[in-house]
Amino acid sequence: xxxxMPPSKKAQSPSxxxxxxxxxxxxxxxxxxxxxxxxxxxxxxxxSLSASFxxxxxxxxxxxxxxxxxxxxxxxxxxxGLRSVSPLQDPDGQHARSPSSSSPSPDDPLLGDAHSxxxxxxxxxxxxxxxFSCLIFMAIEDAPNKRLPxxxxxxxxxxxxxxxxxxxxxxxxxxxxxLSLNKCFKKVDKDRSQSIGKGSLWSIxxxxxxxxxxxxxxxxxxxxxxxxxxxxxxxxTLTQTFHHSPPLWSGNPLFRKNGGVLLQVPRGVIQNGAxxxxxxxxxxxxxxxVSPVGSRTSAIRSSLGDYLSRGQDSPSRYSxxxxxxxxxxxxxxxxxxxxxxxxxxxxxxxSSPLDDDDDDDIIAVEIQSDVKPEPREIPLDSxxxxxxxxxxSQQALRGQRRSLGPGAGTPAGSSLPWTKNRARGISDTLxxxxxxxxxVEKPPESDDEEMKEAAGSLLHLAGVRAxxxxxxxxxxxxxxxxxxxxxx
DNA sequence: TTCCTCGTAAACAAAG
DNA sequence: ACTTTGTTTACGAGGA
Numbered sequence: 001x002x003x004x005m006p007p008s009k010k011a012q013s014p015s016x017x018x019x020x021x022x023x024x025x026x027x028x029x030x031x032x033x034x035x036x037x038x039x040x041x042x043x044x045x046x047x048s049l050s051a052s053f054x055x056x057x058x059x060x061x062x063x064x065x066x067x068x069x070x071x072x073x074x075x076x077x078x079x080x081g082l083r084s085v086s087p088l089q090d091p092d093g094q095h096a097r098s099p100s101s102s103s104p105s106p107d108d109p110l111l112g113d114a115h116s117x118x119x120x121x122x123x124x125x126x127x128x129x130x131x132f133s134c135l136i137f138m139a140i141e142d143a144p145n146k147r148l149p150x151x152x153x154x155x156x157x158x159x160x161x162x163x164x165x166x167x168x169x170x171x172x173x174x175x176x177x178x179l180s181l182n183k184c185f186k187k188v189d190k191d192r193s194q195s196i197g198k199g200s201l202w203s204i205x206x207x208x209x210x211x212x213x214x215x216x217x218x219x220x221x222x223x224x225x226x227x228x229x230x231x232x233x234x235x236x237t238l239t240q241t242f243h244h245s246p247p248l249w250s251g252n253p254l255f256r257k258n259g260g261v262l263l264q265v266p267r268g269v270i271q272n273g274a275x276x277x278x279x280x281x282x283x284x285x286x287x288x289x290v291s292p293v294g295s296r297t298s299a300i301r302s303s304l305g306d307y308l309s310r311g312q313d314s315p316s317r318y319s320x321x322x323x324x325x326x327x328x329x330x331x332x333x334x335x336x337x338x339x340x341x342x343x344x345x346x347x348x349x350x351s352s353p354l355d356d357d358d359d360d361d362i363i364a365v366e367i368q369s370d371v372k373p374e375p376r377e378i379p380l381d382s383x384x385x386x387x388x389x390x391x392x393s394q395q396a397l398r399g400q401r402r403s404l405g406p407g408a409g410t411p412a413g414s415s416l417p418w419t420k421n422r423a424r425g426i427s428d429t430l431x432x433x434x435x436x437x438x439x440v441e442k443p444p445e446s447d448d449e450e451m452k453e454a455a456g457s458l459l460h461l462a463g464v465r466a467x468x469x470x471x472x473x474x475x476x477x478x479x480x481x482x483x484x485x486x487x488x
Numbered sequence: 489t490t491c492c493t494c495g496t497a498a499a500c501a502a503a504g
Numbered sequence: 505a506c507t508t509t510g511t512t513t514a515c516g517a518g519g520a
Contacts, residue, residue: 179511
């Protein structure tokens with residue numbers, strides 16, 4: 001799957017890909033300046049986070065859940081007023097777009113026609129860049145009980161991607177084809193008391209849920225897309241991340257339902273082991289499959305959340321927790337199936353762990369040298385989240401590469417071993433479903449290392465945001481003046 | 489060039 | 505009998 005262009009090759013709508021093919025280097029307008037005070041504030045926050053992290057160190061927590069939640073909090077923080085802008089809207093980076101504005105604001109010249117034009121041009125009637133697997137995944141994840149009949153999957157897709165309403169009906173065949181062929185999806189035995197008509201309920205196989213997350217991350221325009229990341233052995237600088245971060249695809253239901261606000265991380269996240277839903281804020285991709293969260297997250301939330309809630313109206317008010325029936329630990333990405341199911345592919349070699357030296361170096365640098373953001377190279381809010389996403393993506397990809405072994409680290413194009421086709425290597429004589437059932441399971445591996453690394457990343461980002469918050473408060477007036485200047 | 493993923497079409501069977 | 509659902513095979517496009 002290409003990192004940039006939407007995947008469709010055949011019946012691509014003429015306008016499809018327009019947003020992708022254009023310049024992908026967002027431009028941002030930075031705050032007036034970062035100050036020593038803001039840096040000190042960032043340092044304080046980092047210390048606070050660090051203390052919380054240590055305090056809860058023994059808690060079980062998976063990196064993704066923690067990162068999701070933490071980044072969620074950071075996202076909340078991002079609504080403090082700094083601005084980002086799409087390159088389509090503003091290729092020169094001269095204008096900004098309020099992430100907290102749900103619609104073009106008539107009194108904001110920076111959010112006027114350009115904003116509307118951008119949303120329309122890249123709008124929802126275009127073929128989404130998500131693969132069918134991702135679409136199905138999102139649909140099922142969006143269901144209250146995480147299971148849906150095919151018909152409702154159709155409905156979800158239609159509801160959120162109007163493109164399919166006018167598309168040839170073959171897409172339904174593709175959906176079914178995916179459900180059958182993709183190991184990530186499994187049928188749930190129908191409850192006799194339920195009358196859903198013919199067919200079965202489909203759910204996400206927890207064992208492969210991580211694969212789907214990875215697939216989402218790889219999707220162009222997805223905030224976690226590794227395309228955002230700078231594949232280097234050193235952490236991407238803010239500037240790098242900044243300039244390599246494409247905008248969210250505006251057809252993303254997440255994007256649309258928030259009126260173009262780039263809420264890149266599920267609002268409904270994990271709270272003390274329960275999946276928390278926040279329908280309005282993250283109605284679609286919402287809680288990317290994550291696992292129970294221990295007190296570490298709570299500690300982080302307590303520390304960071306208190307900080308973040310200071311002086312801003314956090315949109316993230318958590319709903320009463322809704323326990324998922326399927327809150328399992330993160331499953332090792334592909335590993336379980338790689339050795340046994342992919343024997344013919346040569347991809348999964350569980351006994352060949354990836355050399356993590358470079359990644360460890362990354363974290364060392366992140367923690368030690370990245371706490372202080374460059375005062376004049378500070379990206380704006382949503383793209384700070386993109387920076388977070390970059391780190392998260394790196395962490396996640398590390399897990400993936402660990403699982404897949406050497407040579408499997410390429411973000412795209414590497415073997416994605418969850419398709420049922422690939423399982424045929426095991427035993428071509430067995431029906432697919434039976435092969436799947438017979439597949440060997442592998443216990444999830446430790447996330448401690450990733451957690452530590454993620455901690456460094458988050459601390460770094462938190463520090464950045466502390467600076468930004470400070471900047472925001474200090475330069476609100478300055479920004480207004482800038483807008484006035486641009487208006488003229 | 490090869491391998492892989494993905495989308496698509498199609499055939500077929502089973503279930504409702 | 506018809507529609508929907510589920511499975512499977514095949515093929516081509518495009519990326520790595």
